[in-house]
Amino acid sequence: MHELTWGMPVIAYLFMAGLGAGALTTSASVLLRGGQSGKYFSIARYGAFIAPIPVALGSALLVFELGSFQAGHWFRFLNLYTVINLSPMSIGTWLLTIFLGISVLYAFTFLSKDACPGDKQDGLRRLAAWVGIPLGIGVAIYTGVLLGAMPARPFWNSPVLAMLFFLSALSTGVASIILVRALLHRKHASAQAEAHYHESGYILSATDTLLIGLELLAIFLFLMYAHLTIGSVREAATVILAGGELSVLFWFWVVVLGLLVPGIIELAILVPSIVYHRAYRSHRVIEILVPVVVLVGGFMLRYVVVIAGQITHPIGL
Amino acid sequence: MKAEAVKADRQAGISRRGFLGLCAAMGTGAALQLRSFKAIGKNNDKPGSWSRGEVIPSTCNMCVNRCGIQCHVVNGVLEKIDGDYHNPKTLGGTCAKGQAGIMTLYDPDRIKYPLIRAGARGEGKWRRASWEEAYEYVADNLDKIMDKYGPEGLLWSSSTDLTEIFFLKLGVFLGTPNFARHATLCLASRNVGYFGTMGGVPDSDLANAKYIIMFGANRLESFELPYNRDLISGIENGAKLVVVDPRMTVTAAKGTWVPIKPRTDMALTLALMHVLIKEDLYDKDFVDKLTVGFDALKEHVAQYSPEWAEKETDIPARTIVEMAREMAVAAPAVVVFPGRRSSWYTNDTQFRRTLPMLMALLGAFDVRGGNFVNAGKVKLGEFDWEMAPFDVAPCVDGFDEGPFPLAAHDDGGYVMRRDAIIDETGKYPVRGWMIYKQNPLAAVVDGNRTLKMMEKMDFICSIDVQPSQTAWMADIILPETTYLERLDPIWTTGGKVKFISIRQPVVKPQGEARTILDIIKGIAAAMDKRRTFDPPMSKVFDFTMEDYVDKQLAPLPIDRKTLARQGIWMPGQQKWKLGAYRRGEKDFRTPSGKIEFVSERFRRNGYDPMPVYEPPAEEAGRQRLVTGRYAWFTHSANQNNRWLNAIHPENDIWINPDVAREKGIKDGGYVMVRSRVGKVKIKAYVTPRIRPDTVFICHGFGTNSAGQTTLYGKGGADQVLMESKADVITNNQALHETWVDITKV
Amino acid sequence: MDSKRLLSGLILVAFLLGNAGISFAGDIKPNKKRGQVYFRMVCTVCHMQQAEKTIPPSSRTMKQWRAYFKADKHDVSGTTRSAVSYYMSRDYRVAIKDSNKAAKKFLKLSDEQINADVREFVIKGAKDSDTPASCN
Amino acid sequence: MSKKLKTTQQSRRGFLKGVGAAAAAVGASATPVQAVAAITEPKKRYGMLIDTRRCVGCHACSVSCRSENNVPEGKHRSWVEYTEKGTFPNATLHFLPRLCNQCSDPQCVSVCPTNATHIRDDGIITVDADVCIGCKYCIHACPYDARFLNPETGAVDKCDFCLDRLEQGKEPACVATCFNRARIFGDLNDPDSTISRMVASNAVSVLRPGMGTLPNVFYIGLDYADEHDIRFPRQYIRVTTHRDENIRR
Known part of the structure; x- marks a missing residue:
């Protein structure tokens, strides 16, 4: 058995990097696809401010977790920048570094209080957004590739994992925007601003619901493949199936609490809008509760996956 | 380049x-x-960091087999031990213990200064003393006891090793008759059994054998490197290895395991002889020429049929017959392995007698692939000791006078002696105990009774390198140097090759540890101040180890310096070949000069002249406790060695899965093991590698010494459970005569 | 022929009686340990030096040793003193006392005592005894 | 397995011979020294053959390795696993000495983000402790649990066939100390070496061939069971790794 060489810092990092990448991707997409109109600009702004913080924190955690750092070689992690190779971690390092730069730049463009579409930062902002989207996607996906690249880890060794992490990253990114937005929301004086708020809330909720659905699909595919195949992967998957060590964590925390509960709640609120074309209105409590649950679910997903990968092994000699 | x-x-x-x-x-x-x-690839992999400074050849002491080692010393620090490539024993290899010698040397638990007890016995409170104070303390106490009870009030315990002689001589010169040495804790019954039948214990040509039968001998876990290597080579060359043992040892795993019911080994050997004779498979020529009493044996074993043995041993009659036939086919290239630690059962000596008999029937002696008498040793010069007083008192228990006429009396016997001391049934009281290189508290059956004997003692002195169980209970601990810090007497050995090897200091002693000779000198000088001896004690020990070694080397064409450089020396001509006995050039050291199926010596002393089988007592619902070791532990000596302890940090009790299921015991769960004399809490190891009626505990754990920080609090002690039983002919302690109850905790 | 045999027989009987007389004369209690020390320190050492061969007690049977002591013939070849008892005598001990610690130590003991001690030791250590002894 | 290896060897050597002169000229820009060295001296590929029939599970190798390489307590460069199977009285016990397999296609190397882990010319995979940042990625990538983080250096550590000894012409510590001669060490590219002859003349196998790592540590007499199989026993199986107990489930 391996020791659990990747512990909480790594799990937290995977979650936070995904969150940040998701937030930036969402923000930039919203900005480029409609933020210009001003309606969704605030969403883009929230996302832009959120994005660099968890990524920077997560990266710092990662550095603290490094063996060299713990042994007192504080700056040895800079060796990462002397090399570039096909190791997912090397790619990830560069991606992350550039991402951090871009996301800070991107956030900077939103910094002034009266930032609005078409101000003098607009060109830079749009450029950063264009660069930020692929970077965000890259950072979100690479965390899955990082784990999925190794046959020695049958639980991780699945292409679906990268997709799952990507979807979860976007989902948690969106959720973080919803949460921050709901927390910082003050009741608008004008009815139009209030309507704008709810309209943009609809976009976020709809996106989140869609992502949750896709996540469920990815999990289904992940388990399906694991179950249909034979050998190491199948045996490894049993840790999250009924009776496995992590089954409760996985099914309750990740699937039910992190996906089904928020999915159903959001769906329940969305259905009137979609089917009857009623104006979307969400309650503030729900706008806080749902993203919190999604974030918890996203964290637990990383937790279960990272732990499961480390306690399972290829079978046979 | x-x-x-x-x-x-x-x-x-x-x-x-x-x-x-x-x-x-x-x-x-x-x-x-x-x-x-x-x-x-890059190549900046610190080239050349393996320049291990000075290489000093020496002789290992992690167990008693004295392999050749090469010690790599850098700046006075021992960095690595390798096997000595030139030593015929090791050929460059060592076992795990040999490798871990560094950790024994640098063990943080080592005693580095003389320690005098400050609290109650066993409380673990010590105060550091100077050597002068320590010598005075020892001498004071010895003097007091000698005043009150005479020198016979002292018990002198030590185990066989190169330096034992100095410790023994101190006892001899003080005049105590009470020695308790290693033999009756180990191999006395084998020695006497073999001696009574063929005049000595033969060696085994394992590498060339076609059939090897071992009774309980666990050669692959209790090492002597050449045997180990030869056995594996023998198996590779096609030899069939049959291991008769109630548990599946590593040795049994490498061959055919015959899970015999404990204490019925003699039934098997008798039945094998029965088949060999009945089916006319024995070596007639050998039996005619080199044995006596065959007709009596034939008559004697007629009653021991394989069918009868099946009932006794749990081995199918068919298997027994097959074993006998296979042996006969392989004969004379059959090794009937004598075994080493034969402290098993109360009938052990008689059982051991059957082994050379079996060997003789197969004609498997003095022949390639069979048993043989080895090359003999290189003759060393004798040290010129002063004359010791010879008019000493008889032993406290009368061991040398009657009860065990066939035993080696100089070695004494623990079980009987302990009874005499505790119950005051001896000839006189014994109140002082000097212990060197021995851990009686762990080594002797019924540890609680040994503790009782300690209570009787006014004074206990332990000379040790670590706070062993016994040292922990002593009044004073004198720190000795490890084998890596001292010069020892020359060792001479003979297997197929005879040679001598040197053990020399490779590093400076840790702390204030001193060699045993220095310690003895110190005590002797302090004794001289208190009493008059003839000759004075300090004169007796007025020499250095170098002098001693030089005396030993005097008759040989090699001096100490050269030997120190090359580690070993072997004579150019190894005069040894097989066949001397068969050609009649040599006699067996028995009264008849032949292998004796019927022993006059035994008859004369009231024992059965031929081994007679007695069925063991049964205790339904209980298990018989057997003990042994793993390959990386020596007795109780190096369980506290961190590197070795890491391999197996805690011992466990082997339990057959059926028994475990019945008693609701889970693998890895704790169980309480109770015998008539003690109880032990220990982890269960549920394994099919042991008989349902037997449990096994690895020896050497369950220390009471908190000074052994790595070991303390881990595992359970087997000796606490064992009843005080001993072999009837030699008083060799019988370790496997205890029945235990196991319950889930 | 007959007379010769008779003569040797008579001598033998005489020796027997003589030895017995000596043995039983002073009610000597043989000390095996002392015998062992003397044997090893005196007999063995000399044998090693002179003949480079040891004479372990276990090389003969008890009967042979008894006969040997009775015969009191040390050496047939005639290079050394012929009587076994000489080597246990005080004269001999005095002769070697400077070079031999055992001889010096046991200087005061009677010839008969040492003789009995050594005899006891070799017989107890003979080949067919219970505990055959070697030289060292 | 061995067949496949042989073809790769031949092709490599053929390549070296054929392109030799050209390589000296072309390759000079990047690594002139190695290219020349490779031509003048045939490339070595160190490997080990472990004859489990001769192994008695005595742990001499484990302790020798610990002593030679200052392996911290609780970590293992080399260890021995006991595999126990069957029911009384038909039980068996097998021994499996383990170490880094020095794979020809190692994933630990391909996942290393700093190139601290690399394959040497002689096929030995080493970790450059000054470069390694201790990210532990390679620990996960290794299918053989052969790597660990050395808390003293902060770098990942593992068996390197006792490189320091090799450079002084000595065998690795585990090989030297194995008194039963269960381990054979040598150059797999030299057809006359003991190991090449043994590999050619015995039924050998490698650990986890399905991982595609092409190990250079070969075994004779491997048993199929492994510690991770315990969860799905078809019969009684117990594997004792003799590694730290607290990391075992």
């Missing part, structure tokens, strides 16, 4: 790294290309 290449390569590596940095700046496009560079 090579160094240059490495250097150039390193430079290449550095320049390449600069190159890589450049590429990094160029972006990911270069990544694919760079992958191919990685395969070339």
